Amino acid sequence: MNCSQNELLQAYADGELDAANRFMVEQHLLHCSNCKQELETILQLRDLLKNRYETDSSKEIPPFNYPPKRKLYRQAWIWWGATAAMLVIALTVYLQVPTMEKSSTSDFYIEFETYTDANKPIDEQPLELVIIESNQEQELMQSNF
Amino acid sequence: MVLFEEIYSEYYFMVNRFSVRMTGEQNTADDITQEVFLDLYHQLKAKKEIRSMKSWLFRIAANKSINHMRKLGKIELTENNTPFEKLIEPEREYELTEELNESIQQLEEQDQVLLALYSEGLSYKEIAEVTGIKVTSVGKTLSRALSRLRKTFKHNYHELFSE
Ligand SMILES: [Zn+2]
Numbered sequence: 001m002n003c004s005q006n007e008l009l010q011a012y013a014d015g016e017l018d019a020a021n022r023f024m025v026e027q028h029l030l031h032c033s034n035c036k037q038e039l040e041t042i043l044q045l046r047d048l049l050k051n052r053y054e055t056d057s058s059k060e061i062p063p064f065n066y067p068p069k070r071k072l073y074r075q076a077w078i079w080w081g082a083t084a085a086m087l088v089i090a091l092t093v094y095l096q097v098p099t100m101e102k103s104s105t106s107d108f109y110i111e112f113e114t115y116t117d118a119n120k121p122i123d124e125q126p127l128e129l130v131i132i133e134s135n136q137e138q139e140l141m142q143s144n145f
Numbered sequence: 146m147v148l149f150e151e152i153y154s155e156y157y158f159m160v161n162r163f164s165v166r167m168t169g170e171q172n173t174a175d176d177i178t179q180e181v182f183l184d185l186y187h188q189l190k191a192k193k194e195i196r197s198m199k200s201w202l203f204r205i206a207a208n209k210s211i212n213h214m215r216k217l218g219k220i221e222l223t224e225n226n227t228p229f230e231k232l233i234e235p236e237r238e239y240e241l242t243e244e245l246n247e248s249i250q251q252l253e254e255q256d257q258v259l260l261a262l263y264s265e266g267l268s269y270k271e272i273a274e275v276t277g278i279k280v281t282s283v284g285k286t287l288s289r290a291l292s293r294l295r296k297t298f299k300h301n302y303h304e305l306f307s308e
Contacts, residue, residue: 007288016269016284045291049264052242053165061157062175064150064182118184118195118204 001028003035013042149189152198153182159199159265160206166261167210169246177209200274203265207258207275214254248298256290263287 001008001024011017012025029036160181164174184205188195195201249260255276262272269283278286 006292007284010288010291011269011284014269014284041295042291045295046263048241048245049260050266052245052264053162055158055162059158061154062179064153064186065179067183067186118201118208 001025003032006038009035009039010042013039013046146186146189149186152185156198156202157182160202163203163206163261163265164210166264167207167257168213169250173213177206177213180209181205197274200271203262203267203275207261210261211254211258214250214257244302245294245298248294248301251297251301252290252293256293259287259290260294263291 008017008021008025012022017025029039157178161174161178164177164181165171168174168177181202185195185202188201249257252260258276259272262275267275269287270280272278272283272287273280276283
């Protein structure tokens with residue numbers, strides 16, 4: 001081992017070395033005060049990083065806000081689904097224009113959504129068509145269309 | 146969804162803490178945490194595969210944190226946000242933590258993610274899983290990120306730990 005192998009010391013500090021390498025590092029540390037100092041710094045920095053923003057254990061987990069009910073239509077359906085959706089929107093708007101003052105009769109709206117699939121790299125993220133069924137969201141729908 | 150609620154309570158603090166470490170802001174981290182679990186909720190509801198829950202959550206949280214920081218144009222720590230939970234420790238360490246965070250925010254995104262994962266105490270194998278870096282390269286990449294951090298810190302302030 002030579003003294004410039006910082007990653008070896010780092011891995012040693014992180015407990016990521018196998019027995020043979022651990023032994024080698026320990027042998028070196030016996031007579032090299034520079035590396036001993038460096039190891040000390042590595043450990044201190046690690047503690048500092050690990051301790052920052054430690055969670056207050058008395059803190060309570062806030063309740064999860066459930067989203068409104070949705071139906072998802074995915075991938076293969078998306079193109080004809082989108083076409084159909086546009087027709088529906090056009091029709092809905094057309095039918096609703098004269099009765100806009102009155103409460104709406106539809107109970108869904110449509111939106112496109114990009115969605116992170118964390119199993120995949122960023123450039124393979126799927127696009128989704130979402131139909132949201134909701135009575136509370138009628139206002140949202142009307143302001144959108 | 147029983148499963149969802151179990152995962153939510155099991156991983157809430159992990160995701161939350163990671164997001165604070167990424168963004169440096171408790172309020173933002175709370176929002177990001179909610180969004181991460183909203184994604185999870187949809188993922189589970191759609192019966193989509195999640196290969197490793199922990200890695201998946203970290204990845205989503207990292208993406209969202211990065212997006213947030215991009216929007217702010219490499220964020221700076223702002224005063225109007227909730228002060229960090231951690232006031233128990235001696236004053237110098239608190240100060241040091243603040244200085245350290247400012248230095249971290251000046252690093253490249255990849256370094257920031259790496260250091261936040263490292264701060265979470267993830268093993269090299271786990272870090273590899275989340276980031277896609279080869280397991281055999283994690284040690285080197287990490288050690289470089291850490292020395293860049295030390296260099297930035299030194300440039301901003303002084304030697305991290307005086308000899
Ligand atoms: Zn040495």
